Amino acid sequence: MSHKPSEPCVLSIDIGTSSIRSCLIDATGDIADNTLFAIEHSPTTTPDGGSELDPEEAFTKVCAVIDKSLSAAREYSVLPAAVAMTSFWHSLMGIDHRGKAITPVYLWADTRSAPYVDQLRSEASVDETYKRNGCPLHSSYWPSKLLWLRDSRPELYSQVDKWLSFAEYVQLRFTGELRCAHGMASGTGIYLQREMSWDPFWIDLLDLRENSLPRLTSLREPLGYLRVSDFPWKDLAGIPWYPAVGDGACSNIGSGAFDSSKVAINFGTSGAIRIVVDQYLEPPYGLWLYRIDKDRLLFGGALSNAGNIYEWLTETLRISHEQAEQCLLTIQKVKPGLVFEPYLAGERSPRWRPDATGTIRGLRLDTKPEDIFKAGMLGVLYEFAKVHDMLDNSLGSDDRVTLLSGGAIIKSQALRKALSEVLRRPTMICLEEEPSARGAALLVLEAIGAVKELKDAPTRLVAP
Known part of the structure; x- marks a missing residue:
């Protein structure tokens, strides 16, 4: 279906485990012609259950798809009103005090911390943590990964200034702001779902510091603006960047x-x-x-x-x-x-x-x-x-x-x-061709008032 964007529109970035994509989406929920670009990538896997991404390689690919989408968007003489982003949930990485990545991106599929799940079950009530955190003790989530890294790589663990997901790392690189939306935090396994805060139980058990996790923020609150001195996209100067939302949530909204x-x-x-x-x-x-x-x-x-x-x-x-x-x-x-x-x-x-x-x-x-x-x-x-x-x-x-x-x-x-x-x-x-990117865009369009209700952007559905 051919579609030329109308204002306001959003640059939507979708960081997945198999590809990184970006496109321009307007308030109808449709992707603008010729603005969708994707670069495939794949995790590095190891015989012992590892599943990792190199953060610098992945960030370079994020920059590449943004560059292509913006180049295509210039043909329409339409500037994005905001930047939206969605990313895989549950990833974990560490940065030093300068914001430099000092670990790989550990993905949900990394099972090297599985032996530590049993140790956690002996130290934490399975039922109580499920109620507080909304998810089980499992190698997909942060508690077992952090425990594995603390015990198996103590020197590296001690060098980490902040623990975050790849989504927050990307946002930090682009805007200089380190904040995590409640939605992304809720998929870590160390977040209190009712209280909407980091769980002090895990901070204490895993020997974390209070300031070793990103500050939490609303997805309706912009992170800031692109550091234009570091990137070539003058089109995005003064354009607000909104916090990343988990890909599963965006897929629901977009579909x-x-x-x-x-x-x-x-x-x-x-x-x-x-x-x-x-x-x-x-x-x-x-x-x-x-x-x-x-x-x-x-x-x-x-x-x-x-x-x-x-x-x-x-x-x-x-x-x-x-x-x-x-x-x-x-x-x-x-x-x-x-x-x-x-x-x-x-x-x-x-x-x-x-x-x-x-x-x-x-x-x-x-x-x-x-x-x-x-x-x-x-x-x-x-x-x-x-x-x-x-x-x-x-x-x-x-x-x-x-x-x-x-x-x-x-x-x-x-x-x-x-x-x-x-x-x-x-x-x-x-x-819908890109439900996650579409969902991220619609949530931001809702936040800036361009979409009053999500149902205002009709979804293409057919019988099976």
Whole structure:
């Protein structure tokens, strides 16, 4: 769909684990023609479970996509009214007193701290921390990562002046301001969801200092302005930069699931099921609760195995895309007795077992690659249905519309059909090309008064 931007519009930056993207989005929620740019990247993984990004390499790529988007935007003679940003949740890195990165960016998928989860369980009440922090003790979050770094790399740990996510590091580099929006902080595991503050229990237990964490801020409060002496974009001089919002929250907003009438499922490399709620609730074990802002929270579950299992199955079994589509169309007809537990990337919701592994049961001499593919993908889809059921049980209703989004969902009609069948719920497909970038832009447009209500920017939805 062709779209030329109108003022006001926002430069929206989306920092993901597989790519970094930017584009110009106006108050209609549409991306301006030719302003979307992306640079792929991939984490460095290690045999012991490491998953890292180099902060300087990633920051250079952020600068590169911004440069391309602004160059394209100049053709319209339209300047962005603000800068929005969304980034992956749960990352952790350390900087020294000069703001220089002295650690890699440790991503949620880094499981090297998994052995320290048991130690935390002996020192902290699992139930109480879940209630306070809205998430379980797990290697995805900061407590176990910080404990691992303190014990295994004490010299490095002592040199860190501030602990932050990559999103705050990017903001610091651009604006000179080190602040963290409540929404980003709420995904760390050391944030008090009710009180909206850092949790003193973890500060004490992990030997942190009060000032070793960023100052918390509202997503409606601009961080400041670009340090134009350090960057070449005169277009952004005097343009306010707003704090980063977690990619899951932005994906919900951008796909049209901005209130409790809709559940959003994202099927990407990993997966998630999320719903926006307007009041605090205690998540049952298996799910989590994060914040978007003071008045909106995000309730849901995360799955470590989704599109990555599709890729592994097709590559390992040497199944073509065409064969995979045919298998998905008849996915319910799995060979009797063949069961594939798809925990190749460990497990988050609902049991939060980072050490979980994939298993196949029921192999026979007549088992074909297509049979294993069906069993594997059915195992993935059943995990989505399991978490969706937990969400409905917690909220006391199952009459919501479920919105499906993600590149795999848009590209594969067979996957859409299979997921809808397994969920046994009314579904709609979100056709928005960049839901996370769109959500970040809409939240900032709302903050500056350009969008009165999020529903004013209609979302493109179709039946599966």
